[in-house]
Amino acid sequence: MSKILIIEDEAAIRRVLVKILSEESDTYKVDEAEDGVQGLEKAKNDDYDLILCDIKMPKMDGVEVLEAIKKIKPEIPMVMISGHGDLETAVNTMRLGAFDYISKPPDLNRLLNTVRNALDRKQLVVENKILKKKVSKNYEMIGESEAINHIKDMIEKVATTEARVLITGPNGTGKELVAHQIHEKSERCNASIIEVNCAAIPSELIESELFGHMKGAFTSAVKDRAGKFEAADGGTIFLDEIGDMSLPAQAKVLRALQEGLIQRVGADKDIKVNVRVVAATNKDLKKEIEEGRFREDLYHRLAVILIKVPALNDRRDDIPALIEHFARKIADEHGSARKEFSKAAIKLLQEYDWTGNIRELRNVVERLIILGGNEISENDVKLFASK
Ligand SMILES: Nc1ncnc2c1ncn2[C@@H]1O[C@H](COP(=O)(O)OP(=O)(O)OP(=O)(O)O)[C@@H](O)[C@H]1O
Incomplete structure:
Protein backbone atom coordinates (compact mmCIF):
# COMPACT_ATOMS: atom_id res chain seq x y z
CA MET A 1 0.00 0.00 0.00
CA SER A 2 1.42 3.40 -1.00
CA LYS A 3 0.13 6.45 0.83
CA ILE A 4 0.00 9.59 -1.28
CA LEU A 5 -0.81 13.10 -0.04
CA ILE A 6 -2.11 15.76 -2.42
CA ILE A 7 -1.66 19.37 -1.31
CA GLU A 8 -3.62 21.61 -3.67
CA ASP A 9 -5.83 24.62 -2.98
CA GLU A 10 -7.91 24.37 -6.17
CA ALA A 11 -10.70 21.96 -5.32
CA ALA A 12 -11.32 20.96 -8.97
CA ILE A 13 -7.70 19.96 -9.58
CA ARG A 14 -7.54 18.17 -6.24
CA ARG A 15 -10.62 16.14 -7.15
CA VAL A 16 -9.17 15.15 -10.52
CA LEU A 17 -5.89 14.04 -8.97
CA VAL A 18 -7.58 12.04 -6.22
CA LYS A 19 -9.85 10.38 -8.77
CA ILE A 20 -7.07 9.46 -11.22
CA LEU A 21 -4.80 8.02 -8.55
CA SER A 22 -7.50 6.16 -6.59
CA GLU A 23 -8.79 4.57 -9.78
CA GLU A 24 -5.34 3.70 -11.07
CA SER A 25 -4.44 1.21 -8.39
CA ASP A 26 -5.97 -0.43 -5.33
CA THR A 27 -2.62 -0.07 -3.67
CA TYR A 28 -2.70 3.77 -3.73
CA LYS A 29 -4.29 5.31 -0.68
CA VAL A 30 -4.84 8.97 -1.42
CA ASP A 31 -5.21 11.71 1.16
CA GLU A 32 -5.71 15.43 0.53
CA ALA A 33 -4.96 18.82 2.06
CA GLU A 34 -6.38 22.13 0.85
CA ASP A 35 -3.45 24.36 1.70
CA GLY A 36 0.24 24.28 2.61
CA VAL A 37 -0.25 24.60 6.36
CA GLN A 38 -2.70 21.71 6.51
CA GLY A 39 -0.48 19.68 4.17
CA LEU A 40 2.59 20.16 6.34
CA GLU A 41 0.64 19.17 9.46
CA LYS A 42 -0.50 15.96 7.76
CA ALA A 43 3.00 15.19 6.53
CA LYS A 44 4.31 15.57 10.09
CA ASN A 45 1.70 13.33 11.66
CA ASP A 46 1.38 10.58 9.10
CA ASP A 47 3.75 8.46 7.03
CA TYR A 48 3.41 9.18 3.34
CA ASP A 49 5.28 7.51 0.51
CA LEU A 50 4.77 10.43 -1.87
CA ILE A 51 3.53 14.01 -1.73
CA LEU A 52 2.15 15.96 -4.67
CA CYS A 53 2.23 19.65 -3.89
CA ASP A 54 0.92 22.70 -5.73
CA ILE A 55 3.33 25.62 -6.01
CA LYS A 56 1.08 28.66 -5.86
CA MET A 57 -1.06 28.52 -2.76
CA PRO A 58 -2.26 31.08 -0.22
CA LYS A 59 -0.99 30.82 3.40
CA MET A 60 2.11 28.78 2.61
CA ASP A 61 3.32 28.22 -0.93
CA GLY A 62 4.67 24.96 -2.35
CA VAL A 63 8.32 25.96 -2.14
CA GLU A 64 7.98 26.62 1.60
CA VAL A 65 6.17 23.33 2.10
CA LEU A 66 8.89 21.51 0.14
CA GLU A 67 11.65 23.06 2.23
CA ALA A 68 9.88 22.29 5.49
CA ILE A 69 9.18 18.66 4.57
CA LYS A 70 12.73 18.08 3.28
CA LYS A 71 13.94 19.14 6.75
CA ILE A 72 11.75 16.76 8.72
CA LYS A 73 11.25 13.84 6.32
CA PRO A 74 13.85 14.05 3.53
CA GLU A 75 13.13 10.53 2.32
CA ILE A 76 9.60 11.38 1.06
CA PRO A 77 9.73 12.16 -2.66
CA MET A 78 7.82 15.31 -3.59
CA VAL A 79 6.33 16.05 -6.98
CA MET A 80 5.45 19.70 -7.53
CA ILE A 81 2.38 20.82 -9.47
CA SER A 82 2.96 23.92 -11.54
CA GLY A 83 0.44 26.32 -13.05
CA HIS A 84 0.96 28.59 -16.06
CA GLY A 85 3.09 31.28 -14.45
CA ASP A 86 5.41 29.21 -12.32
CA LEU A 87 7.14 26.74 -14.60
CA GLU A 88 10.52 28.26 -13.83
CA THR A 89 9.90 27.95 -10.11
CA ALA A 90 8.93 24.32 -10.70
CA VAL A 91 12.21 23.61 -12.41
CA ASN A 92 14.05 25.33 -9.55
CA THR A 93 12.31 23.21 -6.93
CA MET A 94 14.23 20.22 -8.24
CA ARG A 95 17.37 21.86 -6.92
CA LEU A 96 15.69 22.07 -3.53
CA GLY A 97 15.10 18.35 -3.59
CA ALA A 98 11.77 17.95 -5.42
CA PHE A 99 11.68 14.64 -7.28
CA ASP A 100 9.94 16.06 -10.35
CA TYR A 101 7.10 18.36 -11.37
CA ILE A 102 3.94 18.09 -13.43
CA SER A 103 2.03 20.87 -15.13
CA LYS A 104 -1.62 21.86 -14.79
CA PRO A 105 -3.92 20.57 -16.10
CA PRO A 106 -2.37 17.22 -15.23
CA ASP A 107 -1.70 14.91 -18.18
CA LEU A 108 -2.84 11.43 -17.21
CA ASN A 109 0.16 9.45 -18.50
CA ARG A 110 2.77 11.85 -17.28
CA LEU A 111 1.13 11.98 -13.86
CA LEU A 112 0.97 8.21 -13.49
CA ASN A 113 4.53 7.71 -14.73
CA THR A 114 5.90 10.33 -12.39
CA VAL A 115 4.02 8.84 -9.45
CA ARG A 116 5.31 5.34 -10.25
CA ASN A 117 8.90 6.55 -10.60
CA ALA A 118 8.74 8.51 -7.36
CA LEU A 119 7.35 5.51 -5.47
CA ASP A 120 10.08 3.28 -6.96
CA ARG A 121 12.70 5.70 -5.72
CA LYS A 122 11.17 5.76 -2.24
CA GLN A 123 11.28 1.97 -2.16
CA LEU A 124 14.98 1.99 -3.08
CA VAL A 125 15.80 4.56 -0.42
CA VAL A 126 14.06 2.49 2.24
CA GLU A 127 15.74 -0.75 1.13
CA ASN A 128 19.12 0.93 1.18
CA LYS A 129 18.56 2.24 4.68
CA ILE A 130 17.76 -1.24 5.94
CA LEU A 131 20.82 -2.65 4.20
CA LYS A 132 22.97 0.11 5.57
CA LYS A 133 21.88 -0.61 9.12
CA LYS A 134 22.76 -4.26 8.64
CA VAL A 135 26.24 -3.70 7.29
CA SER A 136 27.57 -0.55 8.86
CA LYS A 137 29.12 -2.29 11.88
CA ASN A 138 31.22 -4.61 9.76
CA TYR A 139 33.63 -2.00 8.56
CA GLU A 140 36.26 -1.74 11.23
CA MET A 141 39.81 -1.45 9.94
CA ILE A 142 42.33 -3.42 11.96
CA GLY A 143 46.09 -2.97 11.79
CA GLU A 144 48.84 -0.61 12.90
CA SER A 145 51.48 -1.37 10.28
CA GLU A 146 52.96 1.58 8.46
CA ALA A 147 51.07 0.63 5.33
CA ILE A 148 47.67 0.48 7.02
CA ASN A 149 48.29 3.68 9.00
CA HIS A 150 49.07 5.42 5.74
CA ILE A 151 45.76 4.22 4.32
CA LYS A 152 43.84 5.32 7.43
CA ASP A 153 45.49 8.72 7.06
CA MET A 154 44.48 8.99 3.40
CA ILE A 155 40.89 8.04 4.29
CA GLU A 156 40.71 10.78 6.95
CA LYS A 157 42.02 13.34 4.47
CA VAL A 158 39.92 12.49 1.44
CA ALA A 159 36.66 11.37 3.05
CA THR A 160 35.37 14.86 3.73
CA THR A 161 36.21 16.12 0.25
CA GLU A 162 34.19 15.38 -2.85
CA ALA A 163 37.23 13.93 -4.64
CA ARG A 164 36.80 10.73 -6.58
CA VAL A 165 38.88 7.88 -5.32
CA LEU A 166 40.31 4.86 -7.10
CA ILE A 167 41.31 2.01 -4.81
CA THR A 168 43.68 -0.60 -6.19
CA GLY A 169 45.08 -3.78 -4.73
CA PRO A 170 44.90 -7.58 -4.96
CA ASN A 171 41.76 -9.58 -4.11
CA GLY A 172 40.72 -9.68 -0.50
CA THR A 173 42.99 -6.88 0.72
CA GLY A 174 40.18 -4.66 1.98
CA LYS A 175 39.35 -2.37 -0.96
CA GLU A 176 35.64 -2.58 -0.24
CA LEU A 177 36.32 -1.78 3.39
CA VAL A 178 38.25 1.35 2.37
CA ALA A 179 35.36 2.47 0.14
CA HIS A 180 32.87 2.05 2.99
CA GLN A 181 35.05 3.97 5.40
CA ILE A 182 35.36 6.85 2.96
CA HIS A 183 31.58 7.00 2.72
CA GLU A 184 30.98 6.64 6.46
CA LYS A 185 33.36 9.46 7.26
CA SER A 186 32.03 11.78 4.56
CA GLU A 187 29.24 14.32 4.70
CA ARG A 188 27.27 11.96 2.52
CA CYS A 189 27.10 9.37 5.27
CA ASN A 190 23.38 9.84 5.90
CA ALA A 191 22.64 8.93 2.30
CA SER A 192 23.40 5.50 0.89
CA ILE A 193 26.49 3.90 -0.48
CA ILE A 194 25.43 1.73 -3.38
CA GLU A 195 27.74 -1.06 -4.48
CA VAL A 196 27.96 -2.35 -8.00
CA ASN A 197 30.18 -5.30 -8.80
CA CYS A 198 30.95 -4.53 -12.41
CA ALA A 199 32.48 -7.97 -13.00
CA ALA A 200 29.40 -9.85 -11.81
CA ILE A 201 26.93 -8.18 -14.17
CA PRO A 202 26.84 -9.31 -17.82
CA SER A 203 27.98 -6.50 -20.10
CA GLU A 204 24.59 -6.25 -21.82
CA LEU A 205 22.88 -5.59 -18.48
CA ILE A 206 25.33 -3.24 -16.88
CA GLU A 207 23.95 -0.07 -18.45
CA SER A 208 20.46 -0.80 -17.26
CA GLU A 209 21.78 -1.75 -13.82
CA LEU A 210 23.69 1.51 -13.50
CA PHE A 211 21.33 3.92 -15.20
CA GLY A 212 17.93 2.22 -15.05
CA HIS A 213 15.58 1.64 -17.95
CA MET A 214 12.20 2.54 -19.35
CA LYS A 215 9.43 0.03 -19.83
CA GLY A 216 9.85 -1.65 -23.23
CA ALA A 217 13.52 -0.64 -23.70
CA PHE A 218 14.24 -4.37 -24.07
CA THR A 219 12.14 -7.49 -23.76
CA SER A 220 12.52 -8.05 -20.05
CA ALA A 221 11.94 -4.37 -19.22
CA VAL A 222 8.33 -4.72 -18.09
CA LYS A 223 8.29 -1.50 -16.10
CA ASP A 224 10.30 1.68 -15.63
CA ARG A 225 13.14 1.14 -13.21
CA ALA A 226 15.66 3.42 -11.55
CA GLY A 227 19.32 2.40 -11.69
CA LYS A 228 22.09 2.43 -9.11
CA PHE A 229 23.22 5.97 -9.93
CA GLU A 230 19.76 7.29 -9.11
CA ALA A 231 19.62 5.18 -5.98
CA ALA A 232 22.93 6.67 -4.86
CA ASP A 233 21.75 10.26 -5.40
CA GLY A 234 23.14 12.39 -2.58
CA GLY A 235 25.41 9.53 -1.55
CA THR A 236 28.22 7.42 -2.94
CA ILE A 237 28.36 4.80 -5.65
CA PHE A 238 31.06 2.17 -5.26
CA LEU A 239 32.04 0.70 -8.61
CA ASP A 240 33.89 -2.46 -7.66
CA GLU A 241 35.98 -4.30 -10.28
CA ILE A 242 35.73 -1.27 -12.57
CA GLY A 243 38.50 -2.77 -14.74
CA ASP A 244 35.97 -5.35 -15.94
CA MET A 245 33.44 -2.84 -17.23
CA SER A 246 32.62 -2.89 -20.94
CA LEU A 247 33.73 0.01 -23.14
CA PRO A 248 30.17 1.21 -23.96
CA ALA A 249 29.33 1.28 -20.24
CA GLN A 250 32.59 3.15 -19.57
CA ALA A 251 31.51 5.85 -22.04
CA LYS A 252 28.24 6.34 -20.16
CA VAL A 253 29.93 6.42 -16.78
CA LEU A 254 32.29 9.05 -18.16
CA ARG A 255 29.34 11.23 -19.12
CA ALA A 256 27.78 10.79 -15.70
CA LEU A 257 31.06 11.93 -14.14
CA GLN A 258 31.64 14.83 -16.52
CA GLU A 259 28.16 16.26 -16.59
CA GLY A 260 26.36 14.75 -13.63
CA LEU A 261 23.72 13.58 -16.10
CA ILE A 262 22.44 10.11 -16.76
CA GLN A 263 19.83 8.66 -19.06
CA ARG A 264 17.79 5.57 -18.36
CA VAL A 265 18.08 3.01 -21.17
CA GLY A 266 15.31 3.79 -23.69
CA ALA A 267 14.62 7.28 -22.30
CA ASP A 268 15.14 10.57 -24.07
CA LYS A 269 15.24 12.67 -20.91
CA ASP A 270 18.39 13.29 -18.88
CA ILE A 271 18.30 12.94 -15.12
CA LYS A 272 20.56 15.01 -12.92
CA VAL A 273 22.32 13.08 -10.19
CA ASN A 274 24.63 14.14 -7.41
CA VAL A 275 26.79 11.12 -6.71
CA ARG A 276 30.32 10.67 -5.45
CA VAL A 277 32.12 7.89 -7.25
CA VAL A 278 34.55 5.58 -5.53
CA ALA A 279 35.93 2.79 -7.71
CA ALA A 280 38.13 -0.23 -7.09
CA THR A 281 40.03 -2.72 -9.17
CA ASN A 282 42.58 -5.48 -8.82
CA LYS A 283 43.70 -4.93 -12.41
CA ASP A 284 46.55 -2.78 -13.60
CA LEU A 285 44.48 -0.11 -15.32
CA LYS A 286 47.52 1.45 -17.01
CA LYS A 287 48.05 -1.87 -18.77
CA GLU A 288 44.34 -2.14 -19.59
CA ILE A 289 44.57 1.33 -21.17
CA GLU A 290 47.59 0.34 -23.26
CA GLU A 291 45.74 -2.70 -24.50
CA GLY A 292 42.64 -0.71 -25.41
CA ARG A 293 40.33 -2.22 -22.82
CA PHE A 294 40.02 0.82 -20.55
CA ARG A 295 39.40 4.45 -21.45
CA GLU A 296 42.22 6.73 -20.45
CA ASP A 297 39.89 9.73 -20.01
CA LEU A 298 37.77 7.71 -17.59
CA TYR A 299 40.87 6.65 -15.68
CA HIS A 300 41.87 10.27 -15.13
CA ARG A 301 38.35 11.17 -14.01
CA LEU A 302 38.28 8.32 -11.50
CA ALA A 303 41.78 8.42 -10.14
CA VAL A 304 41.82 11.90 -8.63
CA ILE A 305 43.00 10.21 -5.46
CA LEU A 306 44.68 6.85 -5.70
CA ILE A 307 44.75 4.52 -2.71
CA LYS A 308 46.88 1.41 -3.05
CA VAL A 309 45.99 -1.32 -0.59
CA PRO A 310 49.00 -3.60 -0.04
CA ALA A 311 48.92 -7.38 -0.04
CA LEU A 312 48.82 -9.05 3.39
N1 LIG B 1 42.20 -3.98 7.81
C1 LIG B 1 41.17 -4.83 7.97
N2 LIG B 1 40.69 -5.06 9.21
C2 LIG B 1 39.68 -5.94 9.39
N3 LIG B 1 39.08 -6.61 8.42
C3 LIG B 1 39.50 -6.41 7.18
C4 LIG B 1 40.57 -5.51 6.88
N4 LIG B 1 40.77 -5.51 5.55
C5 LIG B 1 39.89 -6.39 5.04
N5 LIG B 1 39.11 -6.93 6.00
C6 LIG B 1 38.07 -7.94 5.81
O1 LIG B 1 38.53 -8.87 4.84
C7 LIG B 1 37.51 -9.25 3.93
C8 LIG B 1 37.89 -8.90 2.52
O2 LIG B 1 37.95 -7.49 2.36
P1 LIG B 1 37.28 -6.71 1.13
O3 LIG B 1 36.04 -7.41 0.66
O4 LIG B 1 37.16 -5.27 1.52
O5 LIG B 1 38.44 -6.91 0.06
P2 LIG B 1 38.50 -6.46 -1.47
O6 LIG B 1 39.88 -5.99 -1.69
O7 LIG B 1 37.38 -5.53 -1.78
O8 LIG B 1 38.31 -7.84 -2.19
P3 LIG B 1 37.92 -8.14 -3.72
O9 LIG B 1 38.92 -7.46 -4.57
O10 LIG B 1 38.04 -9.64 -3.78
O11 LIG B 1 36.51 -7.65 -3.89
C9 LIG B 1 36.26 -8.55 4.41
O12 LIG B 1 35.55 -9.44 5.26
C10 LIG B 1 36.79 -7.37 5.20
O13 LIG B 1 35.89 -6.94 6.18
Missing part, protein backbone atom coordinates in the same frame (compact mmCIF):
# COMPACT_ATOMS: atom_id res chain seq x y z
CA ASN A 313 52.26 -10.56 2.70
CA ASP A 314 53.59 -6.98 2.71
CA ARG A 315 52.21 -6.14 6.15
CA ARG A 316 52.70 -9.25 8.21
CA ASP A 317 52.95 -7.14 11.40
CA ASP A 318 49.17 -6.78 11.28
CA ILE A 319 48.51 -10.51 11.28
CA PRO A 320 48.37 -11.03 15.11
CA ALA A 321 45.83 -8.22 15.55
CA LEU A 322 43.78 -9.49 12.61
CA ILE A 323 43.73 -13.03 14.04
CA GLU A 324 42.48 -11.74 17.36
CA HIS A 325 39.88 -9.54 15.69
CA PHE A 326 38.52 -12.37 13.56
CA ALA A 327 38.63 -14.86 16.47
CA ARG A 328 36.47 -12.48 18.50
CA LYS A 329 34.06 -11.81 15.65
CA ILE A 330 33.67 -15.45 14.75
CA ALA A 331 33.01 -16.48 18.37
CA ASP A 332 30.34 -13.76 18.58
CA GLU A 333 28.75 -14.89 15.33
CA HIS A 334 28.73 -18.54 16.42
CA GLY A 335 27.64 -17.59 19.93
CA SER A 336 30.52 -19.72 21.28
CA ALA A 337 33.34 -19.11 23.78
CA ARG A 338 36.42 -17.29 22.48
CA LYS A 339 39.49 -19.33 21.63
CA GLU A 340 43.01 -18.09 22.12
CA PHE A 341 45.82 -18.71 19.63
CA SER A 342 49.19 -19.80 21.04
CA LYS A 343 52.22 -17.61 20.28
CA ALA A 344 53.73 -20.33 18.12
CA ALA A 345 50.49 -20.72 16.16
CA ILE A 346 50.38 -16.99 15.47
CA LYS A 347 54.04 -16.99 14.43
CA LEU A 348 53.44 -19.80 11.98
CA LEU A 349 50.43 -18.03 10.48
CA GLN A 350 52.56 -14.90 10.10
CA GLU A 351 54.91 -16.85 7.85
CA TYR A 352 52.25 -18.18 5.48
CA ASP A 353 51.93 -17.11 1.87
CA TRP A 354 48.58 -15.26 1.94
CA THR A 355 47.68 -15.20 -1.75
CA GLY A 356 44.02 -14.63 -0.86
CA ASN A 357 44.98 -11.87 1.59
CA ILE A 358 42.75 -10.87 4.50
CA ARG A 359 39.75 -12.79 3.19
CA GLU A 360 41.84 -15.97 3.21
CA LEU A 361 43.16 -15.25 6.70
CA ARG A 362 39.62 -14.85 8.00
CA ASN A 363 38.61 -18.19 6.49
CA VAL A 364 41.62 -19.93 7.98
CA VAL A 365 40.90 -18.48 11.44
CA GLU A 366 37.32 -19.68 11.17
CA ARG A 367 38.44 -23.17 10.13
CA LEU A 368 40.89 -23.35 13.03
CA ILE A 369 38.26 -22.26 15.54
CA ILE A 370 35.88 -24.95 14.35
CA LEU A 371 38.42 -27.77 14.00
CA GLY A 372 41.17 -26.90 16.51
CA GLY A 373 41.50 -27.45 20.25
CA ASN A 374 40.53 -25.09 23.06
CA GLU A 375 43.69 -23.13 22.52
CA ILE A 376 44.77 -23.11 18.87
CA SER A 377 48.25 -24.64 18.77
CA GLU A 378 51.06 -24.72 16.23
CA ASN A 379 50.02 -28.28 15.53
CA ASP A 380 46.41 -27.24 14.77
CA VAL A 381 47.79 -24.74 12.28
CA LYS A 382 49.94 -27.43 10.63
CA LEU A 383 46.99 -29.83 10.50
CA PHE A 384 44.14 -27.55 9.46
CA ALA A 385 45.56 -24.41 7.90
CA SER A 386 47.63 -26.02 5.18
CA LYS A 387 46.53 -25.40 1.65
